[in-house]
Amino acid sequence: MIMKYLLLFAVLFIAYMMWRNKRIDNGDAAARRGPAQRPLAMVSCQVCGVHLPKPDAVIGSDGLFYCSQEHRQRAGRQ
Numbered sequence: 001m002i003m004k005y006l007l008l009f010a011v012l013f014i015a016y017m018m019w020r021n022k023r024i025d026n027g028d029a030a031a032r033r034g035p036a037q038r039p040l041a042m043v044s045c046q047v048c049g050v051h052l053p054k055p056d057a058v059i060g061s062d063g064l065f066y067c068s069q070e071h072r073q074r075a076g077r078q
């Protein structure tokens with residue numbers, strides 16, 4: 001009756017491999033989520049062209065984005 005134990009072992013081994021693969025898949029998914037966790041919209045300053053997150057940008061009266069109040073005013077003067 002050793003075949004019975006071999007079959008049981010095989011089933012347990014397959015179950016273990018599936019559990020392990022599932023854990024690895026979850027890890028990869030978490031790793032992929034990591035860098036994209038903050039899907040910040042990036043905008044570029046109209047004066048110097050620097051890219052910065054939209055929440056950090058200064059929005060001018062013309063609806064354009066600037067990296068700082070200084071550049072917003074500089075653009076207004078031109």
Ligand SMILES: [Zn+2]
Pocket residue numbers: 045046047048049050066067068071
């Ligand atoms: Zn700028």
